[in-house]
Amino acid sequence: MADKSGAILVVDDEPEMRALLRDELSELGYRVVAVANGREALKKLGEEEYAVVLTDLRMQGMQGLELLNEVKQGYPGTNVIIMTAFGSVESAIEAMKHGAYDYVTKPIKNEEMALVVEKAVRDALLRREVQQLRRAVREDYSFHQILGKSKPMREVFDLIRRVADSQTNVLITGESGTGKELAAKAIHFNSDRRSGPFVPVNCAAIPEMLLESELFGHMKGAFTDAKGDKRGLFEEAHGGTLFLDEISELPVMLQAKLLRAIQEKEIRRVGSTKSIAVDVRIIAATNLSLTDEVKAKRFREDLYYRLNVIEIRMPPLRERREDILLLVDAFLKKCAEAGRKAVKGIAESALALLVDYPWPGNVRELENVIERAVTLTRGEKVTSEDLPPAIHGSRGDRKVIDDAADRTLPLDEVEKEYILRILDKTGGNKYQAAQILGIDRKTLYRKLGEIDGKIHHEG
Ligand SMILES: Nc1ncnc2c1ncn2[C@@H]1O[C@H](COP(=O)(O)OP(=O)(O)OP(=O)(O)O)[C@@H](O)[C@H]1O
Numbered sequence: 183m184a185d186k187s188g189a190i191l192v193v194d195d196e197p198e199m200r201a202l203l204r205d206e207l208s209e210l211g212y213r214v215v216a217v218a219n220g221r222e223a224l225k226k227l228g229e230e231e232y233a234v235v236l237t238d239l240r241m242q243g244m245q246g247l248e249l250l251n252e253v254k255q256g257y258p259g260t261n262v263i264i265m266t267a268f269g270s271v272e273s274a275i276e277a278m279k280h281g282a283y284d285y286v287t288k289p290i291k292n293e294e295m296a297l298v299v300e301k302a303v304r305d306a307l308l309r310r311e312v313q314q315l316r317r318a319v320r321e322d323y324s325f326h327q328i329l330g331k332s333k334p335m336r337e338v339f340d341l342i343r344r345v346a347d348s349q350t351n352v353l354i355t356g357e358s359g360t361g362k363e364l365a366a367k368a369i370h371f372n373s374d375r376r377s378g379p380f381v382p383v384n385c386a387a388i389p390e391m392l393l394e395s396e397l398f399g400h401m402k403g404a405f406t407d408a409k410g411d412k413r414g415l416f417e418e419a420h421g422g423t424l425f426l427d428e429i430s431e432l433p434v435m436l437q438a439k440l441l442r443a444i445q446e447k448e449i450r451r452v453g454s455t456k457s458i459a460v461d462v463r464i465i466a467a468t469n470l471s472l473t474d475e476v477k478a479k480r481f482r483e484d485l486y487y488r489l490n491v492i493e494i495r496m497p498p499l500r501e502r503r504e505d506i507l508l509l510v511d512a513f514l515k516k517c518a519e520a521g522r523k524a525v526k527g528i529a530e531s532a533l534a535l536l537v538d539y540p541w542p543g544n545v546r547e548l549e550n551v552i553e554r555a556v557t558l559t560r561g562e563k564v565t566s567e568d569l570p571p572a573i574h575g576s577r578g579d580r581k582v583i584d585d586a587a588d589r590t591l592p593l594d595e596v597e598k599e600y601i602l603r604i605l606d607k608t609g610g611n612k613y614q615a616a617q618i619l620g621i622d623r624k625t626l627y628r629k630l631g632e633i634d635g636k637i638h639h640e641g
């Protein structure tokens with residue numbers, strides 16, 4: 183059965199017409215409220231949500247067109263169907279131009295009205311549902327650009343919130359591309375240091391020779407290239423957060439110097455004997471196991487404990503597959519907003535491949551895969567063909583069932599095809615078909631009527 187929980191607001195200044203429509207639509211299973219004019223209609227709309235407004239075009243006081251405009255402005259989720267006298271189709275077309283969902287001509291033919299209303303209600307409810315989902319995504323499933331609704335991610339969000347306001351140093355661990363830097367930023371921007379600087383340093387990217395002066399600064403003449411005094415990143419980060427990425431790559435000599443800076447809360451520029459007080463919170467990140475590095479004597483144990491007051495482990499994507507759809511959705515939107523092709527979604531079969539894949543490169547890899555797919559795709563939806571071979575490989579023998587999704591059929595086409603196929607299967611036995619489809623026979627007859635109608639129209 184179609185979902186009929188959507189309410190309908192009937193607006194007509196003729197009492198008999200109101201009564202007729204109310205009876206007719208109630209019989210079809212809708213909740214109906216009928217009012218005599220546009221002003222009353224707006225009042226009702228302010229009180230509760232209607233899926234559809236069915237309004238006469240010519241009324242005393244506020245005209246149907248004016249009401250239409252009000253509804254479009256104030257209640258964009260509500261579909262407006264216009265009733266217009268037979269023979270004044272131009273006015274109906276005018277109304278469609280102003281955003282009416284559809285129109286029916288008076289005298290009203292019940293079947294026609296039932297079809298139009300059902301479609302309008304269904305669309306409105308579907309749209310509402312999608313909006314609710316989107317809102318939920320925005321509100322609950324993101325934390326400072328970190329998306330995730332899975333349990334491991336919710337735990338991460340929780341931990342970030344709790345550590346943010348403390349002054350303790352934090353160690354963020356996790357594989358490449360799991361969002362360690364995002365987490366570091368989230369901590370900074372949720373802490374009382376948020377108005378201070380966030381200074382990231384990638385310890386692996388800066389040559390060992392330069393790293394010391396980058397971090398701690400230098401005095402003029404401290405070494406050949408030191409043409410003037412220079413502040414280091416520690417000083418830059420004063421009052422804020424210093425993010426030491428890939429901390430495992432910090433040379434042992436600098437590990438000692440970092441330890442001193444943390445313990446004494448002061449640094450000394452290269453070539454200087456003067457200590458400078460710094461108020462810096464340190465967040466370090468690594469994709470190696472620092473305990474292994476400690477065991478192998480590549481990383482100082484005392485520094486490890488100083489950095490790792492609290493550890494936040496970013497879970498790999500394969501341990502939270504329920505976040506994949508959320509991320510795909512967000513990356514598609516990001517591509518569209520960046521002025522790239524506006525791709526509307528992703529085929530079920532493609533999504534199934536993505537959910538199956540082990541994601542060694544985690545979210546970064548997923549983001550790249552989606553960007554690539556958006557560039558490659560020819561249609562409005564990303565299909566499995568747009569995904570790189572590596573992702574196809576992992577799925578192996580599992581069957582991809584959703585050819586309908588691949589062909590990006592609209593819902594009612596899929597329904598039509600499916601109904602006809604099931605009827606075929608049952609040798610035309612409508613009773614059996616209705617049972618398989620989980621609808622009653624009347625609904626099946628109605629849907630078949632729709633299909634016939636369409637076939638007639640099309641051919
Ligand atoms: N949970 C997430 N939600 C949204 N985007 C994410 C998430 N995790 C990671 N990303 C995105 O993935 C990319 C990699 O994230 P980030 O740089 O924070 O990872 P990383 O753990 O620091 O990786 P690496 O170890 O390679 O430096 C970024 O573009 C980031 O925006």
Ligand SMILES: [Mg+2]
Binds near residue numbers: 362363
């Ligand atoms: Mg990083």
